[in-house]
Amino acid sequence: MLSLLPLFAFSGKVIKVADGDTITILNSQKQQIKVRLFGIDAPERKQAYGEKSRKFLAEMIAGKNVEVKEKGKDKYKRVLGIVYRSGQDINAQMVSNGYAWAFVKYSKDYVKLQEYAVSKKFGLWADKEPIAPWEWRKR
Template identity: 40%
Template structure:
């Protein structure tokens, strides 16, 4: 999907708190698109709050028509995009409720998410109820390091 392309797609599956599958296109010529929500990183499924994050994304988007604005493609071939469901920016909603982090490494252009994250931390929402939450990128790195030993 070209960057900046805007599609209206039916969300048919939720992988985790920051990844969904959408069916885009005309009837009889659908294309399944795997979408990674831009600017955020949600806890992994096996990580604390991973299931809650996935459920929150499902509540917002599953079987809804999403507005998907493509930004780029990641190394796994997923479309990285801004996603809106029910008129709400999904990345902002997940960060504001404490169910995703601002993905520091890919936050350029998404600086508006930081105040939402600061508010979630201050109010101890979602994963911020944990006194020492582990970012998904650190959690994945720890898992890779353990697997090598």
């Protein structure tokens, strides 16, 4: 039997960029949906590159319409999703430009992009000893 499910779970306008991996979308029913970008982990706002990461994400999608491919929910009940703008994987853009880590604990999708960013010293990889967000949070 052929599935007629849409590729994207939902779409809407980005009304808030909280940090480099968390956004709020207003859908067509005027519901606000908090989305945690799946498979990546961006620096915390008070961490080195945290604000640069947030600004980079905001430049790409703030105030814009995006599509979200839902991958589940996290422990805070946020939608985990891959965000697309004009067919472009925004999560991938965050990693390949050096503004987020590939979050290999949950997905290996972006590892090659991280290796590329590291090799080119893009974004946070220009730092001598970048600290992964999950390590920074433990401190």
